[in-house]
Amino acid sequence: MTTLLIQGGRVVDPSQDLDGKNDILIEDGAIAKIDGKIASKAKGMQVIDANGLVVTPGLIDMHVHLREPGQEYKETVRTGTMAASAGGFTAVACMANTVPVNDSRSITEHILLEARRAGFARVYPIGAVTKGLEGQELTEMGELVRAGAVAVSDDGKPVMNAEVMRRALMYARHFGIPVIQHAEDLNLSAKGVMHEGEWSTRLGLAGIPGSAEDVMVARDLLLTEDTGGKYHVAHLSTARSLDLVRWGRSRGLNVTCEVTPHHLLLTDEEVARMKFNTCCKMKPPLRSEKDRDHLVQGLADGSIDCIASDHAPHHPDEKAVEFNAAPFGILGLETTLSLCLDRLVHPGILTLSRLVELLSTGPARILNLPVGTLKVGSPADLSLFHLDDEITILASQFRSKSRNTPFDGWTLKGRPVTTIVGGREVVLP
Amino acid sequence: MTPETITRWTRKDLLGIAELSPAEINLVLDTAESFSEIADRPIKKVPTLRGKTVLNLFFEASTRTRSSFEIAEKRLSADNINFSSSGSALEKGETLIDTALNLQAMAPDLVVIRHGAPGVPQMLAARIDAGVINAGDGAHEHPTQALLDAFTIRRHKKKIAGLRVAIIGDIEHSRVVRSNIHLLQKLGASVVVGGPRTLMPAEMEKMGVDVAYTLQDAVRDADVVMMLRVQLERQGRMAFPSVREYFQLFGLTTARLKGAKDDVIVMHPGPMNRGVEIASEVADGPISVILEQVAHGVSVRMAILYLLSGVSSEEA
Amino acid sequence: MAKNLTPKNTILDAKQMARIIRRMAGEIVERNKTADELLLVGIRTRGVPLAEKLATEIERMEGHKIPVGMLDITLYRDDLSTIAAQPLVKATHLPRSIDGCVVVLCDDVLYTGRTVRAALDELVDFGRPRAVRLAVLVDRGHRELPIQADFVGKTVPTSQDEVIEVTFEATDGTEHVRILERKPKQ
Numbered sequence: 001m002t003t004l005l006i007q008g009g010r011v012v013d014p015s016q017d018l019d020g021k022n023d024i025l026i027e028d029g030a031i032a033k034i035d036g037k038i039a040s041k042a043k044g045m046q047v048i049d050a051n052g053l054v055v056t057p058g059l060i061d062m063h064v065h066l067r068e069p070g071q072e073y074k075e076t077v078r079t080g081t082m083a084a085s086a087g088g089f090t091a092v093a094c095m096a097n098t099v100p101v102n103d104s105r106s107i108t109e110h111i112l113l114e115a116r117r118a119g120f121a122r123v124y125p126i127g128a129v130t131k132g133l134e135g136q137e138l139t140e141m142g143e144l145v146r147a148g149a150v151a152v153s154d155d156g157k158p159v160m161n162a163e164v165m166r167r168a169l170m171y172a173r174h175f176g177i178p179v180i181q182h183a184e185d186l187n188l189s190a191k192g193v194m195h196e197g198e199w200s201t202r203l204g205l206a207g208i209p210g211s212a213e214d215v216m217v218a219r220d221l222l223l224t225e226d227t228g229g230k231y232h233v234a235h236l237s238t239a240r241s242l243d244l245v246r247w248g249r250s251r252g253l254n255v256t257c258e259v260t261p262h263h264l265l266l267t268d269e270e271v272a273r274m275k276f277n278t279c280c281k282m283k284p285p286l287r288s289e290k291d292r293d294h295l296v297q298g299l300a301d302g303s304i305d306c307i308a309s310d311h312a313p314h315h316p317d318e319k320a321v322e323f324n325a326a327p328f329g330i331l332g333l334e335t336t337l338s339l340c341l342d343r344l345v346h347p348g349i350l351t352l353s354r355l356v357e358l359l360s361t362g363p364a365r366i367l368n369l370p371v372g373t374l375k376v377g378s379p380a381d382l383s384l385f386h387l388d389d390e391i392t393i394l395a396s397q398f399r400s401k402s403r404n405t406p407f408d409g410w411t412l413k414g415r416p417v418t419t420i421v422g423g424r425e426v427v428l429p
Numbered sequence: 430m431t432p433e434t435i436t437r438w439t440r441k442d443l444l445g446i447a448e449l450s451p452a453e454i455n456l457v458l459d460t461a462e463s464f465s466e467i468a469d470r471p472i473k474k475v476p477t478l479r480g481k482t483v484l485n486l487f488f489e490a491s492t493r494t495r496s497s498f499e500i501a502e503k504r505l506s507a508d509n510i511n512f513s514s515s516g517s518a519l520e521k522g523e524t525l526i527d528t529a530l531n532l533q534a535m536a537p538d539l540v541v542i543r544h545g546a547p548g549v550p551q552m553l554a555a556r557i558d559a560g561v562i563n564a565g566d567g568a569h570e571h572p573t574q575a576l577l578d579a580f581t582i583r584r585h586k587k588k589i590a591g592l593r594v595a596i597i598g599d600i601e602h603s604r605v606v607r608s609n610i611h612l613l614q615k616l617g618a619s620v621v622v623g624g625p626r627t628l629m630p631a632e633m634e635k636m637g638v639d640v641a642y643t644l645q646d647a648v649r650d651a652d653v654v655m656m657l658r659v660q661l662e663r664q665g666r667m668a669f670p671s672v673r674e675y676f677q678l679f680g681l682t683t684a685r686l687k688g689a690k691d692d693v694i695v696m697h698p699g700p701m702n703r704g705v706e707i708a709s710e711v712a713d714g715p716i717s718v719i720l721e722q723v724a725h726g727v728s729v730r731m732a733i734l735y736l737l738s739g740v741s742s743e744e745a
Numbered sequence: 746m747a748k749n750l751t752p753k754n755t756i757l758d759a760k761q762m763a764r765i766i767r768r769m770a771g772e773i774v775e776r777n778k779t780a781d782e783l784l785l786v787g788i789r790t791r792g793v794p795l796a797e798k799l800a801t802e803i804e805r806m807e808g809h810k811i812p813v814g815m816l817d818i819t820l821y822r823d824d825l826s827t828i829a830a831q832p833l834v835k836a837t838h839l840p841r842s843i844d845g846c847v848v849v850l851c852d853d854v855l856y857t858g859r860t861v862r863a864a865l866d867e868l869v870d871f872g873r874p875r876a877v878r879l880a881v882l883v884d885r886g887h888r889e890l891p892i893q894a895d896f897v898g899k900t901v902p903t904s905q906d907e908v909i910e911v912t913f914e915a916t917d918g919t920e921h922v923r924i925l926e927r928k929p930k931q
Contacts, residue, residue: 322549463836
């Protein structure tokens with residue numbers, strides 16, 4: 001039997017209403033005991049001194065692009081999971097817009113194999129809703145789930161056709177999985193490259209109106225009501241979308257939503273402030289201050305279920321072009337935890353426990369994962385981090401293959417220390 | 430002249446009006462006054478930029494602005510070289526960064542650039558030692574146009590502070606309007622933008638301007654009426670159902686200028702669409718200063734080239 | 746006055762200046778058989794009041810007005826690429842064509858001769874004068890080019906760390922010619 005003792009850490013586990021100094025005993029990859037003081041006498045027991053650290057159920061980023069297969073020059077399963085671990089995450093859910101698209105069991109299995117081989121973090125693949133992401137024919141969701149998929153999404157693209165979306169919501173019910181929607185009406189967003197508002201007007205850039213998202217969330221909620229399906233809004237970015245989600249919830253719909261750190265911290269003005277830096281370009285775009293503020297309120301009051309980074313690596317050459325031409329997307333795995341600790345927990349907007357809910361308990365619940373908790377018997381996935389230590393974000397030292405982050409150079413209070421997956425401490429090369 | 434004046438230009442580049450101070454704007458305008466006299470000389474040339482190389486990098490087709498810059502450069506005795514996007518490495522997929530590095534290796538003294546994407550002059554300016562002059566970046570800014578517009582207004586109205594300037598047309602896609610708004614506001618004028626709702630950008634009033642959706646509202650009490658070129662079809666979408674409708678609602682005719690001030694002047698950055706945004710009777714009439722704008726464009730661009738040529742990259 | 750320049754002594758006061766200018770005006774008239782095609786052109790900045798005063802004196806003597814122009818030589822300077830930033834350019838204005846005229850260039854101080862060289866280059870771009878003459882209030886020596894004045898108010902030998910300060914009512918509110926000394930660096 002392999003044993004691991006985590007000693008002296010501040011254990012925060014919202015699933016058990018726990019927040020206090022505790023020792024954790026792990027046996028054979030599962031949580032065996034949590035107690036104020038556990039003796040470390042047994043032979044062969046590995047001990048991790050967690051004094052001064054926060055210990056939580058392993059953090060889960062449920063919206064990540066690992067780019068493998070097909071775009072390994074941007075990121076691979078290996079480098080992506082390394083980045084996850086470096087950022088304090090023990091698990092990621094990866095999107096299907098790879099090349100070829102993950103709409104078959106063989107791609108799903110490939111991803112899982114690579115993740116196991118690398119061994120840095122668990123990977124939960126998200127399969128496509130439609131074949132080839134074309135928005136027409138539904139995938140064999142059953143096959144995908146049997147292969148290991150935990151949800152379906154055409155993320156990168158919306159499911160534009162309402163009839164197809166309705167059918168997807170109905171069909172997914174057979175497998176108990178959520179349909180995750182990248183909510184964007186492509187006719188409204190058209191050639192837009194940033195949020196449509198004062199700043200797109202000042203900069204002369206084509207705008208993506210907030211209604212491109214709102215319109216689709218409204219439509220999908222009505223379809224969710226009709227079908228009784230499970231609906232999750234990816235990277236929710238507008239105040240109105242959040243209000244719509246609240247409305248849906250009030251009608252008893254099974255709706256959940258996620259928000260990215262960059263939508264909680266930055267606004268459209270950043271494009272001007274960073275002088276057209278393409279690290280401010282992503283979809284959905286950075287929105288207005290009003291939207292941002294509304295989202296932050298929604299975190300605290302429980303309307304938002306989780307924080308997910310939408311980690312979207314792009315090669316530096318691809319991003320080193322004019323704003324109009326650059327691909328959409330920024331990194332997130334190696335900045336999320338520190339940003340949340342520095343900008344949400346330290347200023348008192350969120351309690352530490354609520355943050356852990358948003359980064360672990362919540363995603364586990366949405367995707368129905370056996371992790372996200374330290375209840376006895378659960379798989380021993382844990383994240384250890386320092387609440388007060390300062391860190392300066394250095395993109396040049398990221399484990400990710402890519403560098404596209406607007407947070408380069410930010411000094412933040414709170415940094416990841418180590419992760420434990422299945423009872424084994426992850427050591428990065 | 431406003432009380433605030435400076436005698437030195439210290440910026441390496443001219444990328445936009447938004448970052449300029451009123452004093453810097455006035456320096457350009459005052460310098461341009463001196464240069465406008467050269468056009469009346471028998472030999473329209475001064476040796477000031479002799480031996481200097483200016484690259485004209487036009488990624489977007491342009492006859493008017495480019496030839497204006499070329500004349501300005503030649504009158505200053507500079508050597509100029511023109512790159513247009515067709516047939517060059519740019520079309521072959523060379524990235525902007527590579528273009529910038531290649532330019533840097535050729536060590537020009539000044540680069541004049543026009544591009545369809547906002548932010549490109551900034552990208553270039555950060556990577557090369559030569560001064561960069563923005564000749565228009567997408568719908569973002571067109572600083573030399575705003576400066577020559579201000580020069581023209583000043584010639585006629587003696588000052589800019591306190592004037593009411595109406596800018597009418599496709600506001601959404603116009604770099605001329607954005608640069609003009611910055612400049613006119615910095616010099617104390619008030620601006621009203623007018624045009625169809627389908628061509629008015631979001632939250633336009635946050636730029637500090639009045640917004641009008643009829644021609645009548647826009648020209649009321651205006652000292653200056655500036656008409657913008659309208660391109661009705663863009664990427665398969667018609668912002669307006671027809672040219673006839675547009676002219677009906679927003680075309681400038683003498684009759685429709687009635688609400689403006691008696692001594693109103695009419696301007697247009699060109700090229701004009703006669704019968705679309707402006708009727709010939711106005712364009713060719715006594716209150717139009719459109720052709721003067723073109724002449725002043727050369728003087729203003731000479732002034733800019735002169736001022737920027739004096740800034741070394743160490744100082745900037 | 747620029748920093749670290751201290752007045753050393755006054756060479757000419759207003760009255761002496763007026764007398765000298767009267768004498769120069771006489772010389773100009775004497776040298777020219779006819780005053781018809783005479784054109785006085787002041788080199789900005791302080792060549793201009795000099796030219797205007799000479800014109801006034803000549804008019805008093807001869808009874809008719811002599812045209813006066815002003816030349817800004819900034820764009821013709823030979824040192825534009827080496828100095829800190831572009832100097833302010835002011836207007837050049839010539840009241841008539843210079844073809845066939847006798848142009849008398851006027852400047853307050855003749856020193857290295859480079860300003861006059863620039864003025865000559867600029868004049869030539871305006872036409873072909875019959876002759877160009879040079880009138881200066883003060884010649885302080887230290888020529889770097891083969892240039893000489895035809896009409897000199899006063900020759901003042903100076904050293905390199907001295908500065909000649911000429912002021913006119915029209916440009917400075919006072920009228921005098923002084924030598925200033927550059928203070929040694931502390």
